[in-house]
Structure formats: structure tokens, C-alpha cells
Amino acid sequence: MTTAERAPARPLAGPPAAAALLGEAARRAQALPTTPNLALVRVGEDPASVSYVKGKAKKAAEVGLRSQVHALPEHTTAAELLTLIHTLNANDDVHGILVQLPLPAHLDPQPALLALDPRKDVDGLHPVSTGLLWSAQPGLRPCTPAGVMALLAHYEVPVAGSRAVIVGRSVLVGRPMAALLLNASATVTVAHSRTPDLGAVTRDADLLIVAAGQAHLITPDMVKPGATVIDVGINRVPTGDGRGRLTGDVHPDVGLVAGALTPVPGGVGPMTVAQLLMNTVLAAERQHVEVHGELVR
Ligand code: NDP
Numbered sequence: 001m002t003t004a005e006r007a008p009a010r011p012l013a014g015p016p017a018a019a020a021l022l023g024e025a026a027r028r029a030q031a032l033p034t035t036p037n038l039a040l041v042r043v044g045e046d047p048a049s050v051s052y053v054k055g056k057a058k059k060a061a062e063v064g065l066r067s068q069v070h071a072l073p074e075h076t077t078a079a080e081l082l083t084l085i086h087t088l089n090a091n092d093d094v095h096g097i098l099v100q101l102p103l104p105a106h107l108d109p110q111p112a113l114l115a116l117d118p119r120k121d122v123d124g125l126h127p128v129s130t131g132l133l134w135s136a137q138p139g140l141r142p143c144t145p146a147g148v149m150a151l152l153a154h155y156e157v158p159v160a161g162s163r164a165v166i167v168g169r170s171v172l173v174g175r176p177m178a179a180l181l182l183n184a185s186a187t188v189t190v191a192h193s194r195t196p197d198l199g200a201v202t203r204d205a206d207l208l209i210v211a212a213g214q215a216h217l218i219t220p221d222m223v224k225p226g227a228t229v230i231d232v233g234i235n236r237v238p239t240g241d242g243r244g245r246l247t248g249d250v251h252p253d254v255g256l257v258a259g260a261l262t263p264v265p266g267g268v269g270p271m272t273v274a275q276l277l278m279n280t281v282l283a284a285e286r287q288h289v290e291v292h293g294e295l296v297r
Helices: 014-030 047-063 078-090 109-115 127-134 143-154 174-183 198-202 252-256 269-292
Strands: 037-043 066-072 096-099 163-167 187-191 207-210 228-231 235-237 245-247
Touching: 014 047, 014 143, 014 269, 037 047, 037 078, 037 269, 047 066, 047 269, 066 078, 078 096, 078 109, 096 109, 096 269, 127 174, 143 174, 143 228, 143 269, 163 174, 163 198, 174 187, 174 207, 187 198
Parallel strands: 037 066, 037 096, 163 187, 163 207, 207 228
Antiparallel strands: 235 245
């Protein structure tokens, strides 16, 4: 069949899948005796970070969770940041802690990340969370790749037994995505900037997940007809009016070859915040079970 004869790819829209995940988070939060509480830590006034943190707090309220923003000044020292994290760790009324990245240049994010109580690590980036993920033990998973798994489940995309290819090997997306797909019984390949003949690798994929941060890196000739393509990339390309336009790592014409494709924007993006709130509920549930024993739902 030629690309001209194929039906356009099924759009895997994020908002309905995110709404389902948020609904599940709200239902489970209500079943808890204490409303889950998320601490959002931000340092400085980076406009993107200010807007992300505001968005997360707003979404938390919509789902019926509590949250507080701890906005520290730009000149905060590493010791002051660690003191706040230790205080939040010790507070039994805080179930999840998120340190918004990037931090100002003078602050190394690693000590802050390591200082988090892994039980409250709702971003899923603490080495304990990574270890649990790679050993297929229950734990808190990084939000974007876990959100992708929730999206695949929502649209009933088969994962077990599929050939999955991930483009990108970052700690934030590519690596945990590989572990999640492996745990879900896919056969997983991870490609990166040093992979020779990327197209030969991606053409093998039933399930292609692209998180490279390169606008339109994946073109139709690099995709197996009928494959499911998940575009994690968010790139701002110039539009001439100085405002720019958001686009993914996947060329729009891939929609003529793929069986299913996530749009950008409106694909993976909404899943990331939904998964953060789900992680907050999961963290609160586990902390409740540790103190009080089993949950009654
Ligand atoms: P990073 O820059 O940390 O990692 C990018 C990865 O892609 C690296 O492993 C890099 O390889 C690989 N890569 C870059 N260029 C190529 C290429 N030409 N061919 C093959 N591989 C390549 O980015 P992130 O993982 O943090 O993010 C990836 C994208 O996803 C970005 O656009 C980001 O904005 C977006 N994103 C979206 C989120 C959402 O909610 N939708 C959340 C998080 C990220 P190497 O390791 O060899 O350098």
C-alpha cells in the first residue's frame, strides 16, 4: 500500500487520557483519610519555571489535592535549599516534594535531588526510584515516561511483545522509558545521537518513542507503516513574528505512514502533569500504608 492509500494515523490526543488519569488520582485521593499534599519548590524567577509551578498547583487544586509553592529567592544558597528539603522530608503532612528544574546556575541540582526522601520523590528521579524502576519493583516513576505508559494504556496500544525503539537516552525521558517498556515486556532498543543509520533502527519499531529535542528529526521514511509513534519532543521553531511555534520531534507527514501518532502540542505534554499528581497520590497511599497498614478502598 502506498502512503497515499493509507488512512491518516489515529491521533492519540493527550487531554482525554490525562483526564482519565486525573480522574483516577482524584478518586484515590478521596479514599485517603488525609488529602495528599504536594510541596513545589522553586528557586529564582525563571519565567518558564514560574509558569510550570503555577500550572502544577492549579491542576492539583482541580483534582482536590493540596499543594504549597515554596518560592526561594534567586540568591538562595545550596545549604538553604537543603534545609528546606530536610524540613519538608520531616513533615508527615507533606507527601510529595518536587524541586522545579532547572535551578539557577550556581546551584547543583544533584545534592538537592539526593536529599529528597525517596518516599516523597514524585518526580521519580532519585537514584532509589531509578533502582526500583530498573529492578521492576514498585516505586515512583518519572512523570513523562510514566505518562506515556498511561497514554498507551488509555488507547489500548499493545506493548507486550512489541518491538519498541526509543530515540533519546536522557535520565528524564529516554532511560526510564526504556525500563518501563522492558518491564511491560516490550523488546527495547534505545537510540541516541551516536547511533549510525537512525532510520534503519526506527523502521524496525512497532512502537516508536521520540524524545530527542530535534524538530522534525523523524521523517516518514524512518517509520514502519502502521507503527504507533509517540512524539515527546517540544521544540519552539521561529515563525517570523518573534513568538515561535511549538512542534515535535516527528515530522507531520509521519501521520501518513504511522498507524497512530501523538500530536504536539496536546499529546504527551498533558500526561506529564497528570502523572505528577498521580505520583503524589501514590506517595500518599504508600506513606499511609506504612503508618496505618492496608488501605480500605
Ligand atoms: P535531552 O537533551 O536531555 O536528551 C536528548 C536525547 O536525544 C539525548 O540522548 C541525545 O543523544 C538524543 N538525540 C539528540 N539528537 C539526536 C539525533 N539527531 N539523533 C538521535 N538522537 C538524538 O532531552 P530530554 O530527554 O530532556 O527531552 C527530549 C525532548 O522532550 C525535548 O524536546 C523536551 O523539550 C521534550 N520533553 C517533553 C516533555 C513533555 O512533557 N512532553 C517532558 C520532558 C521533555 P545523546 O545522549 O547522544 O546526546
